[in-house]
Structure formats: C-alpha cells, structure tokens
Amino acid sequence: QVQLQESGPGLMKPSETLSLTCTVSGGSFSVSYWGWIRQPPGKGLEYIGNIYNSVITRYSPSLESRVTISVDTSKNQLSLRLTSVTAADTAVYYCVKFGTGGWPDSWGQGTLATVSS
Amino acid sequence: EVVLTQSPATLSLSPGERATLSCRASQSVSTSLAWFQQKLGQAPRLLIYDASNRATGIPARFSGSGSGTDFTLTISSLEPEDFAVYYCQQRSDWPRTFGQGTKLEIK
Numbered sequence: 001q002v003q004l005q006e007s008g009p010g011l012m013k014p015s016e017t018l019s020l021t022c023t024v025s026g027g028s029f030s031v032s033y034w035g036w037i038r039q040p041p042g043k044g045l046e047y048i049g050n051i052y053n054s055v056i057t058r059y060s061p062s063l064e065s066r067v068t069i070s071v072d073t074s075k076n077q078l079s080l081r082l083t084s085v086t087a088a089d090t091a092v093y094y095c096v097k098f099g100t101g102g103w104p105d106s107w108g109q110g111t112l113a114t115v116s117s
Numbered sequence: 118e119v120v121l122t123q124s125p126a127t128l129s130l131s132p133g134e135r136a137t138l139s140c141r142a143s144q145s146v147s148t149s150l151a152w153f154q155q156k157l158g159q160a161p162r163l164l165i166y167d168a169s170n171r172a173t174g175i176p177a178r179f180s181g182s183g184s185g186t187d188f189t190l191t192i193s194s195l196e197p198e199d200f201a202v203y204y205c206q207q208r209s210d211w212p213r214t215f216g217q218g219t220k221l222e223i224k
Contacts, residue, residue, distance in 0.1 A: 045153075045161065045204055047213040060212040094160055101167050102208065103151045107160035 002027030004078075004095050004108035011114050018085050018113055022078040022095030027106075033098035036069060036080045038091040039110070046091075048080065050098065085115045119143055119207050123216035129224040136192040138219045140205035145185045149209035152181055152190045155218075156201045164203075165190060197223075 008020040020036075035050030049059035051069045059067050068081040078095050092112050096104035120143040130136055140150065148168035153161040163172040165181035168188060178193040192199055200223050205216040 044217050045206070045215040047206075047215070058211065062212070100163065100172055101170065103163055103166040103172075103206075105163045105166075105172060107162070110160055 002097055002106050004097065004106060006093060006095050006108045006111035008093070008111045008113055010112065011116065012085055014086050014115055014117055015084055016115075018080070018082040018089065018115075020080040020093055020095075020111060020113070022080075022108055024076045024078065024097070027097065033102070034069075034071065034078045035096050035098060035104065036078075036093060037096055037104065038093045040088075040091045041112075048093075051078070085113075087115050089113070090115050118212060119146060119210050119214050121205050121207060121214055121216035123203075123205060123219045125219060126217075127220045127222060129222050130195055131224045132195050132197055134195050136190075136195055136199070136221060138190040138203055138221070140183075140188040140190070140216050142186045142188075142207060144210075146207040146209035148184050149207055150181075150183070150188050151206050151208070152179075153204045153206065154199075154201050155204065161204060192221075195221075 003025045005023045033052045036048040038046050049069050051057045054071045066083045070079050092110040094110045095108045097106040099105040122141045124139045150168050152165040154164050155161040164175050164179050169181045180191045182189050202218045202220050204218050
C-alpha cells in the first residue's frame with residue numbers, strides 16, 4: 001500500500017515561491033503517474049497538474065505560468081513549485097498517485113500553505 | 118473547460134435511507150467521471166471511477182451510473198459513516214475539473 005506524506009513551509013508572504021515535497025513509500029516510484037490537487041479552506045477541490053514517468057507534465061491552464069511539478073526518483077519524492085504566490089493560493093495541498101483506471105486513488109493527508117503578509 | 122454542477126448542495130437524510138446525488142457536466146465526458154468522499158479534516162477518497170466502477174474496498178451500497186452529461190451516485194442505505202461531502206471529477210478534457218460538492222448531512 002503506497003503512502004504519501006506532504007511537507008512544506010506552512011506560512012509564506014505574497015510574491016514568494018511555494019515549495020512542497022511529497023515523500024512516497026511502499027510503491028514503485030519511477031514508472032508511475034503522480035499529481036497535486038489543492039483545496040482552499042472551506043472550499044472545493046482544484047486540480048493543479050500531474051507528472052507521468054518522471055518527465056511528462058501537464059498543468060492546469062490557470063496555474064501553468066507559475067507551477068512546476070517534478071520528481072526525484074533517488075529520494076522517492078514528488079515536488080511542487082508555485083511562484084509569485086498570493087492569498088488566493090492559500091490552500092491544503094494534496095499529493096496524489098494515479099492508479100485505478102488513471103484516477104487519483106492514493107492521497108496524502110495534505111499540507112496547509114498559508115499566504116499572508 | 119468542463120463545468121460540473123452537483124445537486125443538491127446539501128442533502129439531509131437519516132441513516133438507513135437511500136441517497137441520490139447528481140453531477141451534470143456542461144459537455145459530454147463520456148464515462149470519464151469519478152466520485153470522491155471527503156470527511157471533515159481528511160483527504161478525499163476515491164469511491165467510483167469511470168462512472169460506475171467501485172474502487173477497491175468500497176462497500177457495495179455505493180453505486181454510480183450515467184454517461185455523457187448526467188451522472189448519479191447512489192448510496193442504497195446510509196450508514197453513519199457515510200455523512201460527508203461528495204465530489205465528482207471529470208478527466209475527459211483538460212483541465213481536469215471537480216464539481217462544487219454535495220454535503221450529505223444527518224437529518
């Protein structure tokens with residue numbers, strides 16, 4: 001059973017860069033399909049993007065100019081980088097593994113990233 | 118962008134009752150639709166994928182149906198642990214989108 005654990009700074013100021021890491025255990029990392037989904041406090045889910053076979057990425061158009069998803073197979077880690085953050089980027093960020101039929105069937109517990117001056 | 122509209126926003130039912138949740142897409146997504154359950158303070162959990170397939174470990178009281186633009190999640194007899202928020206998501210088109218959620222609450 002794969003397990004995912006997000007980690008990150010928690011609190012950032014506007015215009016800074018958000019960097020999150022997801023450490024994966026219990027699964028094959030390199031040949032897999034991973035992604036990030038976020039949820040503003042009290043609101044619904046928003047798809048950020050995904051990475052396939054460690055190199056093929058695709059991002060939501062609304063975030064594409066600011067987001068980068070990458071993997072470090074030597075560390076079994078998935079990363080998210082979001083530049084020029086604003087208060088609108090305040091959310092719980094989940095890393096996910098796509099498995100069953102290409103759907104996100106494994107989720108991390110989520111990490112709250114707050115943007116505030 | 119495919120807009121998914123879920124109804125109702127809130128559904129108030131009692132344990133043992135049948136729950137019917139709806140998800141309507143702004144354009145056809147074929148059967149590329151999934152349902153997730155999210156309990157307070159927890160990550161979402163995949164319930165149904167490809168419109169009608171139960172994910173691993175999901176009880177048989179959960180079922181999904183539909184294709185094209187209209188989809189339904191049915192819980193045949195509500196258990197206390199089923200009261201949560203439910204989201205639909207499509208992966209027919211990019212960007213992937215979610216519905217706004219239906220809160221299933223105890224009456």
